Amino acid sequence: MRNGSNRILDELAKLATDAADVAQGIRREAGTAFRVQAEKIANKLDLVSREEFETFKEMVLKVHADNADLKKRLDDLEKEQTRKK
Template sequence: MTSGSNRVLDDFARLMTDAAGVAQGARKEVETAFRSQAERVLNSMDLVQREEFEAVRDMAIRAREENDLLLARIESLETKLGGSTPGAAANEDEHGSTNA
């Protein structure tokens, strides 16, 4: 009689193991389908990936730093030339300065 109950328990354990395997496989399929659908939705929203965003942000930071350096260089050159540039004089004439 004990071998009969052991056999039933063994069959039950095997059944539970198989059910757990099926459940795990189903879970993986659902996760894959969900990720695929989510990726499709995100792609249709025309969003950028984080790596692309960070690359463009870094380029903008470098461009801003280069602009600041060039502005400082221009100001230095203007100071060496006496503080007046041909463009500045033309702008003053257009706006009615007392050069006339």
């Protein structure tokens, strides 16, 4: 009887190990499928990369600073014109 119970326990352990392996495979496959779907959605949304965003942000800040400088120059010129009249 001892050999029979050991054999049954061995088979149950093997089944449990196989089930765990299958569960891990399913988890990996689901993770891969999720990543693929997320990438497809991101591509459809036409999102920009962090690098592109940072580059554009720097450009906007520079243009903003340039505009502030030009506004100051224009204000100074207008004041000068007003004094000359």
